Amino acid sequence: MRHARTWVLVGWFIALLFCARVIVQTTFVADLSAFMPKMPTARQQLLVDQLRDGFITRLVMVGIEGGDATQRAQLSQQLAQALRKAPDFLAVQNGDAATRDRDQAYMFGNRYLLSPAVTPERFTAGGLRQAIGESLSALSGNAGMALKQLLPRDPTAETLAILEQFAGESQPATQAGAWASRDGQRAILLLQTRADGADLDAQSAAIEHVRQAFDAIPGRTAATRLVMSGAGVFSVASRARVEHEVMRLGLAGMVLVIALLLPVYRSVGLLLLGLLPVLTGALVGITAVSLGFGQVHGLTLGFGTTLIGEAVDYSIYTFIQHGGGHGSSGFWRTIRLGVMTSVAGFGALLFSGFPGLSQLGLYSISGLVAAALVTRYVLPLLMPAQLRLRDLSGVGRWNRGSSAWAAMRGCCCCCWPAPSPWSRGTTTRSGIASCPRSAPSPARSRSWTPRCEATSARWTCATSPASRRPTSSRRCVAPKRPARSCAASSRVASWAASIRRRPPSPAWTRNAAGRRPCRASRTCAPPSTRRWPACRSVPRNWRGSSPTRRRRDSGRP
Amino acid sequence: VANHRFPFLRLLAAAGALVAMTSAARAQDLQLPELMRLLAVQKSARATFVERKSIGLLDKPVDSSGELSFTAPDRLEKRTLSPRPESLVLEGDRLTIETQARKLTISLQSHPEAAAFVESIRGTLAGDLGALEKFYAPELSGRVERWTLQLVPRQPEMLKIVTRIRFEGSQSAVHLIVFEQADGDRSEMQIKPVAVP
Numbered sequence: 001m002r003h004a005r006t007w008v009l010v011g012w013f014i015a016l017l018f019c020a021r022v023i024v025q026t027t028f029v030a031d032l033s034a035f036m037p038k039m040p041t042a043r044q045q046l047l048v049d050q051l052r053d054g055f056i057t058r059l060v061m062v063g064i065e066g067g068d069a070t071q072r073a074q075l076s077q078q079l080a081q082a083l084r085k086a087p088d089f090l091a092v093q094n095g096d097a098a099t100r101d102r103d104q105a106y107m108f109g110n111r112y113l114l115s116p117a118v119t120p121e122r123f124t125a126g127g128l129r130q131a132i133g134e135s136l137s138a139l140s141g142n143a144g145m146a147l148k149q150l151l152p153r154d155p156t157a158e159t160l161a162i163l164e165q166f167a168g169e170s171q172p173a174t175q176a177g178a179w180a181s182r183d184g185q186r187a188i189l190l191l192q193t194r195a196d197g198a199d200l201d202a203q204s205a206a207i208e209h210v211r212q213a214f215d216a217i218p219g220r221t222a223a224t225r226l227v228m229s230g231a232g233v234f235s236v237a238s239r240a241r242v243e244h245e246v247m248r249l250g251l252a253g254m255v256l257v258i259a260l261l262l263p264v265y266r267s268v269g270l271l272l273l274g275l276l277p278v279l280t281g282a283l284v285g286i287t288a289v290s291l292g293f294g295q296v297h298g299l300t301l302g303f304g305t306t307l308i309g310e311a312v313d314y315s316i317y318t319f320i321q322h323g324g325g326h327g328s329s330g331f332w333r334t335i336r337l338g339v340m341t342s343v344a345g346f347g348a349l350l351f352s353g354f355p356g357l358s359q360l361g362l363y364s365i366s367g368l369v370a371a372a373l374v375t376r377y378v379l380p381l382l383m384p385a386q387l388r389l390r391d392l393s394g395v396g397r398w399n400r401g402s403s404a405w406a407a408m409r410g411c412c413c414c415c416w417p418a419p420s421p422w423s424r425g426t427t428t429r430s431g432i433a434s435c436p437r438s439a440p441s442p443a444r445s446r447s448w449t450p451r452c453e454a455t456s457a458r459w460t461c462a463t464s465p466a467s468r469r470p471t472s473s474r475r476c477v478a479p480k481r482p483a484r485s486c487a488a489s490s491r492v493a494s495w496a497a498s499i500r501r502r503p504p505s506p507a508w509t510r511n512a513a514g515r516r517p518c519r520a521s522r523t524c525a526p527p528s529t530r531r532w533p534a535c536r537s538v539p540r541n542w543r544g545s546s547p548t549r550r551r552r553d554s555g556r557p
Numbered sequence: 558v559a560n561h562r563f564p565f566l567r568l569l570a571a572a573g574a575l576v577a578m579t580s581a582a583r584a585q586d587l588q589l590p591e592l593m594r595l596l597a598v599q600k601s602a603r604a605t606f607v608e609r610k611s612i613g614l615l616d617k618p619v620d621s622s623g624e625l626s627f628t629a630p631d632r633l634e635k636r637t638l639s640p641r642p643e644s645l646v647l648e649g650d651r652l653t654i655e656t657q658a659r660k661l662t663i664s665l666q667s668h669p670e671a672a673a674f675v676e677s678i679r680g681t682l683a684g685d686l687g688a689l690e691k692f693y694a695p696e697l698s699g700r701v702e703r704w705t706l707q708l709v710p711r712q713p714e715m716l717k718i719v720t721r722i723r724f725e726g727s728q729s730a731v732h733l734i735v736f737e738q739a740d741g742d743r744s745e746m747q748i749k750p751v752a753v754p
Contacts, residue, residue: 139612140621141643142635142654145718145738148612169660174667184666 005381012280012378019283026290030200030239030298035356057197057231058090062189062210063181066224072187073176075217075224080189082213088206091192095172095179107162108154115158116165122156131156186227193232200239203232264389265319273382274315277371280378281308285367289359296363297356304363307346310338311371318375323389332376339372587704589697590686595729597684600629602730603751610744625748627682633675647675673715677708677722678734693722702727 036048051057064072064079080094093099112118121127135157138147150159172179172188179188191210195202207228214226258271265271282305289296314335321331342364349361603626610619623637637643646653652671653662665672673692680688689695692715693708706724710716717739725733734746 136615136619137640139610139615140608140619140640141637141656142645144610144612144619145736145742145744148614148742151614164659167659167661170662171664171667173664180667 008377008381012374016280016283019287022287022290023283026286027295028298028301029295030198035297035299035354038353038355052198053196055192058193058195060191060193060206060210060228060230060232062191063227063229064187064189064214064224065185065227067221069175069180069184069187071221071224072180073178075214075220076178076187076189078217079210079214082216083189083191083210086209086213088194088202088209089191090194092189093179093191094187094189095174096177108159111154111158111162115161117156117158117161128156197232197235200232200235204236207233207236261316266389267384270319270384273379274312274319276379276382277311277315277374278305278309280374281311281367281371284370285363288366289363292362293355293359297359299356300359300363304360304367307360307364308367308371310342311368311375314372314375315379318379319383319389322380322383335372335375339368342368587697587699587701589695589706591701592697592704592706593684593686595684595701596682597629599682599684599729602627602682604748605751606635606746606748608744608746610742612742613740624751627679629683630685631679631683633679633682647679669712670715670718673710673712674719681706681708681724682731 037044040048062079064075066072067075076094077096080092080096083089083092107114117131119127122131132155135147135151135155138144138157138160139151141147147157147160150157154160173182173184174180175184175187179190180186181188191206193203193206195206197203210228211226214220261271261274262268265274285304285308286296286301289300317331317335346361346364346368349357349364352358352361603624605622606625607620607622610621612619620640621637622639623635625636626634631647631649633647635645637645642657644653644655646655647665650665651662652665652668652675653660655661663671665675676688676692679685680692686695689708692712693710696707696709697704698707699705704726706726708722708724710719710722719736720739721735721737723733723735723737724731725735730748730750732748734748736744738744
């Protein structure tokens with residue numbers, strides 16, 4: 001037995017090491033191409049390529065604000081000069097004359113290679129006559145005096161044919177020799193990064209580089225400042241925000257979970273132990289995706305880990321079961337069924353046409369199976385022989401006297417959004433605050449009432465026994481509340497939750513004595529176990545929706 | 558003695574007459590502010606034009622013709638009808654050039670050379686001396702019935718392209734605009750006013 005235990009632990013440890021080794025060499029990607037079709041059409045492929053490394057995704061727009069136009073233009077020139085030396089950027093443009101002249105010289109030098117008008121026919125006698133004739137008649141136009149310089153060297157006007165392809169309807173405004181925004185309040189530079197738009201680390205580095213270069217400009221006045229925009233800038237900013245949010249919310253979630261589990265487990269070690277299945281599952285999931293797909297998408301990681309988060313429950317069940325000293329055969333059968341249904345569900349994802357979804361399927365399946373196996377075989381070996389778990393079933397009574405809980409409930413009651421008839425009596429876990437306080441208008445009651453009856457324990461809506469009256473006579477009747485209305489005992493709440501899962505039975509509404517009939521053994525377990533509220537816990541003063549009571553309450557809002 | 562005195566008187570008389578004549582001639586000479594006031598009065602005008610460009614590279618001049626219209630304070634339109642249709646509209650700071658193939662809008666603020674070029678015509682037609690003097694040194698000669706306004710660019714960059722712009726006109730009407738280019742080429746635009754309906 002001891003031998004077997006050692007082998008299981010060693011096997012688990014080796015598996016973890018293997019996973020770690022694979023994960024270290026794994027590439028994590030974040031671009032959306034994984035969520036594009038696996039077999040793209042030419043058009044889709046073009047889109048994907050453009051999304052990944054198209055000009056727009058590599059474009060960083062830089063603005064310099066503050067100061068006067070001359071200062072801004074000078075800063076623009078200095079910044080451009082600094083950035084042109086940097087390897088991060090393929091092109092730095094700010095509309096300066098030197099670059100413009102160089103570009104024009106390049107176009108002119110290569111006019112016969114680049115011109116769309118160059119065809120074999122163009123260089124026949126007829127073609128040349130026509131082309132030169134056009135050039136001559138262009139001289140009569142407004143631009144004639146400028147074009148005449150071009151005529152001797154480019155009689156067929158190929159340079160113009162090239163430029164016409166690029167020329168838009170308008171051109172960027174220029175101030176003091178540098179591009180400026182339309183309102184003239186900002187100098188503009190356009191940068192093209194060398195890295196793909198999807199390479200957020202490189203984009204982030206490039207953006208940082210621009211900032212540093214701007215800060216390092218000598219003699220810059222404090223009034224001037226740098227602003228940036230572009231796909232890469234957005235991506236980097238949104239990633240930073242997402243990371244921040246994830247960190248914050250994750251921390252809050254963790255604190256809440258620990259605050260909940262620690263009082264129950266009464267041991268930090270056990271708490272950490274409970275995380276082992278999920279952690280192992282995540283590692284195995286990443287490894288499987290990495291081996292299967294060659295890379296792991298960030299979204300797979302995010303969503304997948306959420307999906308296999310249910311494995312946390314496996315360890316909780318195990319601890320509770322173990323702590324309760326119950327036999328485990330039936331328990332494992334339940335877990336196994338749960339894992340199998342999840343695997344079957346996620347299995348469908350494997351056959352998706354989108355690689356990202358397939359990754360998600362593989363990640364979830366392998367992660368869940370690994371987590372279940374660790375729960376089944378590793379966790380029992382690491383658990384202390386005796387667990388001193390706090391009895392959860394006493395929570396209701398326990399918290400009734402606890403001022404902290406009362407305060408929290410008070411908060412819940414106050415902070416919950418004001419209920420409206422439109423909310424259709426959506427029940428919250430407390431079953432109290434969200435139920436409509438005022439009776440819905442007759443016009444709406446038809447759609448509202450059945451739902452309310454089915455989901456809320458506090459409002460019982462039924463057709464009056466005189467029964468087949470018009471719809472407007474249907475009423476919603478509130479059962480009388482226990483004395484502490486807002487901070488009502490959670491036993492009522494949990495009991496309400498338990499009956500909510502069951503459809504209302506005719507016997508139940510007919511029960512004039514106000515006692516709920518004990519029928520399902522699951523909800524009415526023997527009082528000793530206290531895992532579910534016993535029938536006795538029904539408030540004494542609750543009378544159900546007897547006809548008499550309904551008549552009496554009919555005027556009640 | 559009398560003989561001795563008369564030549565002096567005659568000289569005096571001649572001098573007086575000369576002074577009188579000179580001052581009379583000066584009274585007839587048009588002054589620049591006066592011309593500008595005269596031009597500024599006209600709020601809108603339409604005309605046809607014939608433009609002849611003499612380009613050294615070509616053995617004969619290139620002609621074009623079309624319509625001009627001006628609406629004070631700052632809208633100038635030159636619509637070329639032949640040999641190929643083209644329109645040039647200057648409105649405020651925006652210069653729009655439209656040919657059959659494309660349309661291009663540029664901001665004069667961004668293109669100082671273009672601004673100098675078009676401001677010579679618009680400034681003259683609008684009677685805006687400030688705008689003219691910003692780019693040119695104006696020089697006026699002639700009388701109100703027939704005056705000549707010469708503009709010499711102030712900016713060295715502009716001087717490399719255009720050495721002189723000459724306007725000829727009578728009263729508040731401009732009849733001729735001549736651009737003399739640095740390379741010896743010139744363009745002459747004959748303008749015939751059209752009565753505004």
